[in-house]
Amino acid sequence: DIQMTQSPSVLSASVGDRVTLNCKASQNINKYLNWYQQKLGEAPKLLIYNTNNLQTGIPSRFSGSGSGTDYTLTISSLQPEDVATYFCFQHNSWPLTFGSGTKLEIK
Amino acid sequence: QVQLQQSGTELVKPASSVKISCKASGYTFTSNYMHWIRQQPGNGLEWIGWIYPGNGNTKYNQKFDGKATLTADKSSSTAYMQLSSLTSEDSAVYFCARGYYDGYYHYWYFDFWGPGTMVTVSS
Numbered sequence: 323d324i325q326m327t328q329s330p331s332v333l334s335a336s337v338g339d340r341v342t343l344n345c346k347a348s349q350n351i352n353k354y355l356n357w358y359q360q361k362l363g364e365a366p367k368l369l370i371y372n373t374n375n376l377q378t379g380i381p382s383r384f385s386g387s388g389s390g391t392d393y394t395l396t397i398s399s400l401q402p403e404d405v406a407t408y409f410c411f412q413h414n415s416w417p418l419t420f421g422s423g424t425k426l427e428i429k
Numbered sequence: 430q431v432q433l434q435q436s437g438t439e440l441v442k443p444a445s446s447v448k449i450s451c452k453a454s455g456y457t458f459t460s461n462y463m464h465w466i467r468q469q470p471g472n473g474l475e476w477i478g479w480i481y482p483g484n485g486n487t488k489y490n491q492k493f494d495g496k497a498t499l500t501a502d503k504s505s506s507t508a509y510m511q512l513s514s515l516t517s518e519d520s521a522v523y524f525c526a527r528g529y530y531d532g533y534y535h536y537w538y539f540d541f542w543g544p545g546t547m548v549t550v551s552s
Binding site for chain 1: 472473474476490491492524536537539540543544545
């Protein structure tokens, strides 16, 4: 199975900050990487698919990049409503696997 | 609008089975994959498997072989997951999610999710 390692596990930042979340795969996943946002008590929500494609309706402050084994989710200007846990997800190989998540907090 | 409506909280005994449902509306049920994902308390997400309701084909995470069985009823646009031989390890929230698959570029994403069904295994 492909292991997805996210860092940091917890990130505290101020409103307006540029925030970067990291995801590292245990092997090349050929950009088959999605990002999901999960707010407390809710289902996950798709933000980005295939590394850098913004899902319809998602604010443009979210962006993704990466290749090979290393991927990032960037929030250009952190907003209070961005408080959530963010999961990366690989769909290059079976079984499909998620990262363990980065919990994003506001300072 | 696409909606996935899941069945309610289950409290079940160890060694028993439970069947949870996911009723789809707002799209063509038989033309889209349905995936199931587990989230144990305080933990991350685990992909369980998918079913294609159009033909009943399934694919499972090997970890859940023998634990989860996915079925679908086309007449009611409802997907089901049965979990068997339950232990405390199976206590979790279970999500259904519509899976979009691009057959040309071979990529997946889950664009709509149900609210989740909490299963608690306890004597």
